[in-house]
Amino acid sequence: MKPITRKEEIVIVASQLFKERGYSAVSVRDIAEAMGIKAASLYNHISSKQEILSTLVLRVAKEFTNGMNGVVAQKSSPVQKVEQLIELHIDITVNYSEGIAALNNDWMHLEGEDLTSFVKMRDDYEENFRNIIKDGITSEEIKPHHPEVILFAILSTLRTLHLWYQKRGKLDVNILKKDMVQVLLKGIV
Amino acid sequence: MKPITRKEEIVIVASQLFKERGYSAVSVRDIAEAMGIKAASLYNHISSKQEILSTLVLRVAKEFTNGMNGVVAQKSSPVQKVEQLIELHIDITVNYSEGIAALNNDWMHLEGEDLTSFVKMRDDYEENFRNIIKDGITSEEIKPHHPEVILFAILSTLRTLHLWYQKRGKLDVNILKKDMVQVLLKGIV
DNA sequence: GTCTATAGGATGATAGAC
DNA sequence: GTCTATCATCCTATAGAC
Numbered sequence: 001m002k003p004i005t006r007k008e009e010i011v012i013v014a015s016q017l018f019k020e021r022g023y024s025a026v027s028v029r030d031i032a033e034a035m036g037i038k039a040a041s042l043y044n045h046i047s048s049k050q051e052i053l054s055t056l057v058l059r060v061a062k063e064f065t066n067g068m069n070g071v072v073a074q075k076s077s078p079v080q081k082v083e084q085l086i087e088l089h090i091d092i093t094v095n096y097s098e099g100i101a102a103l104n105n106d107w108m109h110l111e112g113e114d115l116t117s118f119v120k121m122r123d124d125y126e127e128n129f130r131n132i133i134k135d136g137i138t139s140e141e142i143k144p145h146h147p148e149v150i151l152f153a154i155l156s157t158l159r160t161l162h163l164w165y166q167k168r169g170k171l172d173v174n175i176l177k178k179d180m181v182q183v184l185l186k187g188i189v
Numbered sequence: 190m191k192p193i194t195r196k197e198e199i200v201i202v203a204s205q206l207f208k209e210r211g212y213s214a215v216s217v218r219d220i221a222e223a224m225g226i227k228a229a230s231l232y233n234h235i236s237s238k239q240e241i242l243s244t245l246v247l248r249v250a251k252e253f254t255n256g257m258n259g260v261v262a263q264k265s266s267p268v269q270k271v272e273q274l275i276e277l278h279i280d281i282t283v284n285y286s287e288g289i290a291a292l293n294n295d296w297m298h299l300e301g302e303d304l305t306s307f308v309k310m311r312d313d314y315e316e317n318f319r320n321i322i323k324d325g326i327t328s329e330e331i332k333p334h335h336p337e338v339i340l341f342a343i344l345s346t347l348r349t350l351h352l353w354y355q356k357r358g359k360l361d362v363n364i365l366k367k368d369m370v371q372v373l374l375k376g377i378v
Numbered sequence: 379g380t381c382t383a384t385a386g387g388a389t390g391a392t393a394g395a396c
Numbered sequence: 397g398t399c400t401a402t403c404a405t406c407c408t409a410t411a412g413a414c
Contacts, residue, residue: 024213041398149368150377152353153346160345179338187376188339230380
């Protein structure tokens with residue numbers, strides 16, 4: 001089915017270590033040891049430790065960007081779009097759990113063009129999300145709180161889903177989606 | 190007024206660097222340079238780099254523990270307690286912004302007894318919060334969603350407040366409290 | 379309280395044999 | 397594709413002079 005390349009294997013193993021300890025606290029020797037080979041052997045497949053991080057973070061960032069573009073292109077209402085974004089985050093969390101940890105905590109260790117391109121993707125994503133919320137306020141579907149507070153509350157929750165999903169991973173994804181949508185949109189009281 | 194000790198100065202300078210790059214990516218040379226002295230001179234005031242992290246993280250963790258104990262001891266309703274906890278997080282965020290970053294992202298680099306004691310404080314805090322939510326569901330003040338989903342949504346938002354507060358720091362704290370309480374308790378639609 | 383000098387080890391990465 | 401050997405640099409921390 002999936003003939004995983006050696007480089008891909010490195011990225012997967014590294015991402016698990018990055019998630020536990022963070023990019024800076026993980027050495028290339030640690031990654032190699034986790035794969036049962038020597039550090040020098042890694043360099044037959046990658047050009048630097050940086051490259052692992054870039055591959056990992058940019059891959060997930062592109063998933064978010066593509067997903068957001070899909071949502072924006074639709075004709076649904078602002079609230080429906082927010083629901084779709086909540087589902088997007090849950091889907092990506094389930095499929096790229098370790099990558100999200102790196103994206104959240106280690107993006108600042110990217111360098112050069114990779115850093116620039118990541119920051120742009122993240123800013124664009126937030127701007128699209130913010131505009132959807134503003135549209136919802138304008139059309140009176142969403143309560144007139146400060147859009148920034150709403151954006152922050154939702155994004156904070158969605159961005160840290162991976163921390164929680166690993167603990168309660170048994171919960172069915174569809175149940176999680178429904179509950180999360182209810183809690184985030186309609187509150188708890 | 191405040192005769193800041195040299196050690197305290199080190200903790201403050203280090204916490205700002207830890208917030209930007211994370212504990213592992215900051216060297217003692219970096220900290221010393223930011224203070225305009227040599228790395229070796231730091232060791233006249235601290236015994237290790239670890240000690241800086243412990244001081245920082247445990248200080249903030251104790252603030253949360255004390256605050257939670259105060260809330261639990263009160264006779265207010267579950268929803269009122271949640272409101273007080275939201276305010277607690279906002280107050281601590283305003284006063285210990287950098288420490289919260291270390292607490293969120295670098296606690297796993299604590300060692301020995303400090304690590305154990307931190308994890309216990311964090312677990313106790315979450316357990317108290319969870320019980321308040323459960324009480325609210327039992328008394329039908331809070332909607333009967335899975336308590337874990339509610340706890341997660343609120344805590345995720347509150348724990349990352351510091352990221353947002355620095356960007357929009359101009360916003361009055363009392364306005365922030367009111368808006369945040371509304372959004373988290375009553376939702377956005 | 380700060381300095382210079384340095385110990386002792388870890389780090390990212392390369393060269394070249396197999 | 398992996399290995400051993402190695403380089404140059406960085407790391408935390410200590411000793412001892414001023």
